[in-house]
Amino acid sequence: MRSPACLAAALLLLALRLPAPAVAGRPLVARDRKPAPSEAAATARWLAAQNTWGVLSTISSDLSGAPFGNVVSYSDGVPGESHGIPYFYLTTLDPTARDALEDERTSFTLSEFPLGTCGKVDPENPTCAKLTLTGKLKVVDHKSPEAALAKAALFSKHPEMEGWPKNHHFEIFKLEIENIFLIDWFGGPKPISPSQYLDYGRDQGSVMFL
């Protein structure tokens, strides 16, 4: 019989719509290279799983509502287990977190170029993939079970974060995705809904991008 703690964890995963951790014998979507251009949701998830940093754009309160892009680290899961939701570790000493607390509208932008898989193709060439996730940047309650999962995701990919100054009051933020813009081939952006993106691989357990 399962313990109450295990049941609680299972209910939490269900509530958060996160896939369960991979277990022995459970099917796993294992991808060892960039998905084909025809696989839009897979490509978007691959970009989110492979990168470790991107640009968060907010509506700047310091600059009278101008858009303001800032370089940030993120994680969408512990290595090998990607969930697609980007988590961030931000302090209000930085304008991005302050902006988001005033106006949640945010986009998060990733490029394939720094992964080294675009070869000699120009970073702006449509075959060198680009992903922009737009939505609302929200603080994750630091006492919540989701915060524990997000911390594991962040600290496993960014070990130095755990030692960042306590008096800077870093908080975990997440992007609640409302719109997805993916260019991974000629012919314009690929239509992907947030649920197509988040559900990718869910029916097969977890997604492991190698």
Place this chain on the structure above:
Amino acid sequence: MRSPACLAAALLLLALRLPAPAVAGRPLVARDRKPAPSEAAATARWLAAQNTWGVLSTISSDLSGAPFGNVVSYSDGVPGESHGIPYFYLTTLDPTARDALEDERTSFTLSEFPLGTCGKVDPENPTCAKLTLTGKLKVVDHKSPEAALAKAALFSKHPEMEGWPKNHHFEIFKLEIENIFLIDWFGGPKPISPSQYLDYGRDQGSVMFL
């Protein structure tokens, strides 16, 4: 005696406040590594000279005014001659150019991380430099002498651009810089004015980041 064409070019450079191309015997600021954290304007110019792509953030007309970051290539001069003004080659088939034509407010964000000079330091660590230039994104008249200089800057660093489809109607855009946000060390953003940034190295001819 100098030819009228040469005189016209000199007057143009003066009008655009661009440094003259380096000539034999003229002093040149040659930097072969990342400037020290105390040299804020030099660090910002080094980041702009060394990178070839970044994220342009606009106010999205498709997404009801949300900020929208997009991966783009750029150039601030032919290799070895950096002027600090980022030029872009954009088409209105892409939302970024359409957004800028409706609302010029834009920011352009660069990271040191993809240059490989941050070592094992996290991309969000303040010692791994980050630069955000905020201002107005403007079309450069394609018949103007500035467009010729911008094309030389862009096509020398992004050779494939010259062959991009004519029927996509690419235009040259420039960022008119109004605000500079640079993090290159602990202690918060460095105050740099647009003129401090643009004038860096001007009194010594040209800036060559090797």
